[in-house]
Amino acid sequence: MQQKEVIMRKITSIIVHCSDSPDSMDVGVTEINQWHLQQGWSGIGYHYVIRRNGDIEKGRADAEVGAHAMGNNHDSIGVCWIGRDQPGSAQWWELAILCADLMHAHGIAIHRVLGHNELHRVTKTCPNINMAELRALISVVHEFGPEGVEVEI
Numbered sequence: 801m802q803q804k805e806v807i808m809r810k811i812t813s814i815i816v817h818c819s820d821s822p823d824s825m826d827v828g829v830t831e832i833n834q835w836h837l838q839q840g841w842s843g844i845g846y847h848y849v850i851r852r853n854g855d856i857e858k859g860r861a862d863a864e865v866g867a868h869a870m871g872n873n874h875d876s877i878g879v880c881w882i883g884r885d886q887p888g889s890a891q892w893w894e895l896a897i898l899c900a901d902l903m904h905a906h907g908i909a910i911h912r913v914l915g916h917n918e919l920h921r922v923t924k925t926c927p928n929i930n931m932a933e934l935r936a937l938i939s940v941v942h943e944f945g946p947e948g949v950e951v952e953i
């Protein structure tokens with residue numbers, strides 16, 4: 801079979817979301833894909849999902865335009881943590897590592913790692929986390945790698 805050629809689009813930002821499902825609900829790409837299909841969309845709109853236990857699941861291919869932030873989809877990657885109130889510690893950590901990896905892969909600057917609610921004309925509270933705190937952690941991971949972060953055990 802001939803391999804389909806995928807042309808990577810120019811990606812300049814990472815947009816962080818939450819699934820707005822109860823923190824006690826353990827769902828992932830399969831369930832979100834169902835929810836988005838029920839909305840009449842062409843399947844999951846995010847490129848990555850971080851489950852409650854920190855597992856990272858792949859949604860859309862990076863080369864494919866997502867469906868997660870109106871007006872901002874063409875040049876961004878959509879990342880979604882599962883929950884609505886508080887990410888778990890492994891989940892928070894994996895979110896930061898994923899963002900740092902994507903910054904490396906696509907040459908994205910830290911100030912272009914944005915919460916959904918930081919976009920223009922967005923009135924939602926999504927992703928319901930402190931983005932300044934997340935960006936601070938991502939910066940350290942990005943510069944020194946995960947080993948460079950002192951983790952309190």
Ligand SMILES: [Zn+2]
Binds near residue numbers: 916926927
């Ligand atoms: Zn969102």
